[in-house]
Amino acid sequence: MKYLDEYRDERIAHGLVAEITRCVTRPWVLMEICGGQTHTIMRYGLDELLPPEIELVHGPGCPVCVTPLETIDKAIALALRPDVTLVSYGDMLRVPGSNSDLFRAKAQGGDVRIAYSPLEAVKVARANPDRKVVFLAIGFETTAPPNAMAAFQAKREGLKNFSMLVSHVLVPPAIRALMTSRQNRVQAFIAPGHVCTVMGFQEYEALVRDFAVPIVVGGFEPADLLEAVLMLVKQLEQGEARIENQYVRSVSYAGNLAAQQIMKEVFEVADQKWRGIGPIPNSGLRLREEYRAHDANKVFDLQLVTADEPAECISAMVLQGLKKPTDCPAFAMRCTPENPLGAPMVSAEGACAAYYHYRRHTVAS
Amino acid sequence: MAEVLKTIAEMSCPTPLPAKDTILLGHGSGGKLSAELVRDVFLPAFKNPALSKLDDQAIVQVNGSRIAITTDSFVVKPLFFPGGDIGSLAVHGTVNDLAMGGAQPLFLSAAFILEEGLSMDVLRRVVESLHKAADSAGVQVVTGDTKVVEKGSGDGLFINTTGIGLVPDGLEMSADRARPGDKVLLSGSIGDHGIAILAQREGLEFESAIQSDSAALHTLVAEMLKVTGDIRCMRDPTRGGLSSTLNEIAAQSRVGIELIERAIPIRDEVKGACELLGLDPLYVANEGKLVAIVEPSVAETVLAAMRRHPLGKDAQIIGTVTEKNPGLVVMRTPLGTTRIVDMLAGDQLPRIC
Numbered sequence: 001m002k003y004l005d006e007y008r009d010e011r012i013a014h015g016l017v018a019e020i021t022r023c024v025t026r027p028w029v030l031m032e033i034c035g036g037q038t039h040t041i042m043r044y045g046l047d048e049l050l051p052p053e054i055e056l057v058h059g060p061g062c063p064v065c066v067t068p069l070e071t072i073d074k075a076i077a078l079a080l081r082p083d084v085t086l087v088s089y090g091d092m093l094r095v096p097g098s099n100s101d102l103f104r105a106k107a108q109g110g111d112v113r114i115a116y117s118p119l120e121a122v123k124v125a126r127a128n129p130d131r132k133v134v135f136l137a138i139g140f141e142t143t144a145p146p147n148a149m150a151a152f153q154a155k156r157e158g159l160k161n162f163s164m165l166v167s168h169v170l171v172p173p174a175i176r177a178l179m180t181s182r183q184n185r186v187q188a189f190i191a192p193g194h195v196c197t198v199m200g201f202q203e204y205e206a207l208v209r210d211f212a213v214p215i216v217v218g219g220f221e222p223a224d225l226l227e228a229v230l231m232l233v234k235q236l237e238q239g240e241a242r243i244e245n246q247y248v249r250s251v252s253y254a255g256n257l258a259a260q261q262i263m264k265e266v267f268e269v270a271d272q273k274w275r276g277i278g279p280i281p282n283s284g285l286r287l288r289e290e291y292r293a294h295d296a297n298k299v300f301d302l303q304l305v306t307a308d309e310p311a312e313c314i315s316a317m318v319l320q321g322l323k324k325p326t327d328c329p330a331f332a333m334r335c336t337p338e339n340p341l342g343a344p345m346v347s348a349e350g351a352c353a354a355y356y357h358y359r360r361h362t363v364a365s
Numbered sequence: 366m367a368e369v370l371k372t373i374a375e376m377s378c379p380t381p382l383p384a385k386d387t388i389l390l391g392h393g394s395g396g397k398l399s400a401e402l403v404r405d406v407f408l409p410a411f412k413n414p415a416l417s418k419l420d421d422q423a424i425v426q427v428n429g430s431r432i433a434i435t436t437d438s439f440v441v442k443p444l445f446f447p448g449g450d451i452g453s454l455a456v457h458g459t460v461n462d463l464a465m466g467g468a469q470p471l472f473l474s475a476a477f478i479l480e481e482g483l484s485m486d487v488l489r490r491v492v493e494s495l496h497k498a499a500d501s502a503g504v505q506v507v508t509g510d511t512k513v514v515e516k517g518s519g520d521g522l523f524i525n526t527t528g529i530g531l532v533p534d535g536l537e538m539s540a541d542r543a544r545p546g547d548k549v550l551l552s553g554s555i556g557d558h559g560i561a562i563l564a565q566r567e568g569l570e571f572e573s574a575i576q577s578d579s580a581a582l583h584t585l586v587a588e589m590l591k592v593t594g595d596i597r598c599m600r601d602p603t604r605g606g607l608s609s610t611l612n613e614i615a616a617q618s619r620v621g622i623e624l625i626e627r628a629i630p631i632r633d634e635v636k637g638a639c640e641l642l643g644l645d646p647l648y649v650a651n652e653g654k655l656v657a658i659v660e661p662s663v664a665e666t667v668l669a670a671m672r673r674h675p676l677g678k679d680a681q682i683i684g685t686v687t688e689k690n691p692g693l694v695v696m697r698t699p700l701g702t703t704r705i706v707d708m709l710a711g712d713q714l715p716r717i718c
Contacts, residue, residue: 014701045704094710103711104387360705
């Protein structure tokens with residue numbers, strides 16, 4: 001398939017690996033931020049191809065994984081209300097809350113629907129004026145513009161029965177939190193290509209400056225990731241720290257300005273809790289006051305008691321790149337995609353699920 | 366006190382409960398949850414040698430004849446889709462389950478569960494399509510049943526078909542017969558049916574409409590059996606896709622299976638749709654494809670026979686049965702690395718971004 005096969009080409013990939021091997025002289029720890037990138041690395045076994053000096057650790061960029069337990073619990077509680085239709089992206093349905101998930105809420109009679117776009121949820125609200133339609137609006141900067149557009153349209157049309165349960169997270173504050181952590185091991189970052197398609201990479205310049213850490217905006221195909229690794233290794237070996245763009249076919253310096261504008265119109269930056277990591281200042285988005293009529297947190301009275309995460313789950317360490325999923329004693333034993341102890345085992349993009357689905361054979365042998 | 370503590374511990378456990386208390390949609394996905402349901406609920410209740418083989422059809426002896434019997438229910442939405450409809454699918458699905466045991470399909474039953482309010486025209490079109498598909502497959506619908514449920518208790522129209530056929534003497538194909546060294550053959554491109562249905566259901570538009578591959582495979586099977594008796598097993602990778610089918614064979618035969626990623630035919634349109642939706646074509650349903658595990662010395666002969674038939678013209682050898690990794694399906698990627706092709710717990714979920 002054109003525009004895809006060339007980025008999965010064996011010769012190109014092996015050429016890049018040879019170049020990386022030639023450049024590297026000592027050990028480096030690199031983190032790919034996005035779960036989609038982790039998925040590609042595991043699916044194609046890129047870490048097996050790289051020289052032993054390069055250690056790839058997996059970042060917190062799985063939106064499903066970092067959505068706080070409280071948000072999931074609220075979504076489930078809303079879904080179980082007879083007057084509510086809860087609309088969500090598909091992979092949120094299996095994520096465990098304190099004691100249930102949305103699939104189970106659906107089986108108990110909750111009206112839970114999967115949408116590919118938040119605008120479908122607006123359509124559902126328009127077609128069912130007697131139902132209170134709630135969209136579970138989660139994700140990074142990538143899904144923020146379409147989610148914002150849904151709220152914008154609902155407001156413009158005066159759709160009183162549409163609201164959003166928002167749990168949005170931002171990448172740069174997460175990188176800042178990782179870099180300021182005393183336990184940090186990461187020496188360079190592959191920034192998420194889809195997020196930067198929306199936001200550009202201007203805002204990463206401050207990170208490079210403040211922490212002298214090389215950052216390369218990377219794509220999602222094997223050749224993209226290997227090229228991003230090569231660019232980072234070259235910087236590291238030469239003692240440089242710059243922001244570079246590998247994903248030039250999609251990402252520009254300023255990003256998608258129209259998308260940024262709708263985000264600004266609807267959302268404002270707020271403190272945000274990350275599942276498995278904890279609160280990070282200014283790392284999330286919430287609906288602006290003008291949109292309070294469409295804010296599920298304000299429309300509904302949602303006071304819930306949320307449980308603690310299971311003590312055995314090391315997802316906090318995994319999401320910060322401090323441990324590998326296979327370091328967890330519960331991995332593939334007491335924690336599987338059918339019975340996950342933590343969110344990274346649930347989502348297709350979660351690091352634990354990626355190891356489980358693609359790598360059990362190498363762990364065992 | 367200990368009891369109270371235990372209760373509190375259970376209440377606060379954020380782990381989703383093992384899916385044992387209620388039926389979830391995933392129990393119908395053809396993945397791990399479906400397998401659990403069969404293992405924990407159905408097998409203990411009905412245990413007998415024919416059922417325990419867990420093949421697509423049961424083969425029983427009656428007065429010296431080997432009779433294959435199978436049943437399947439069809440709940441597809443939408444009822445009409447590019448390349449077929451629920452009527453033709455109800456014939457192809459059941460005929461194929463018979464054919465995978467090497468049986469010559471003979472007779473079908475057809476039971477209709479209709480929802481109050483269904484348009485008579487829709488029913489007529491479905492019945493006509495079912496009739497045509499049965500005719501062209503050379504099977505007769507010899508008995509049937511109709512039930513009507515209240516509006517809201519069904520989804521327009523469900524069909525169940527049961528089929529019987531005759532299996533030639535000496536032919537033994539079963540999912541527990543794969544042996545290290547055997548070759549894995551696939552009759553054509555994967556994912557067409559599932560993506561055609563999804564595109565129609567979700568109103569997704571692509572440059573060229575993706576057609577379901579729904580087709581009766583028994584004539585293709587007959588061509589394959591003409592050239593050899595050394596086919597260990599055949600399966601049609603329907604729900605759960607190629608991955609689930611191969612995982613079942615690997616588990617039942619206690620062998621590993623190693624696939625070559627680039628040998629697996631996938632249409633560009635299907636590949637593109639899967640990329641867009643975040644789905645893996647290995648888990649997407651097919652309704653007109655078969656997988657055969659074949660003794661290595663006859664693999665090329667069987668492949669040539671498949672390619673001579675219109676439904677097998679794109680057939681490929683996609684992998685090998687191995688002693689290594691028993692119970693697992695492993696795939697060699699285009700980059701020369703290997704990864705597991707796992708069985709999914711439930712349905713594939715479209716990814717958020």
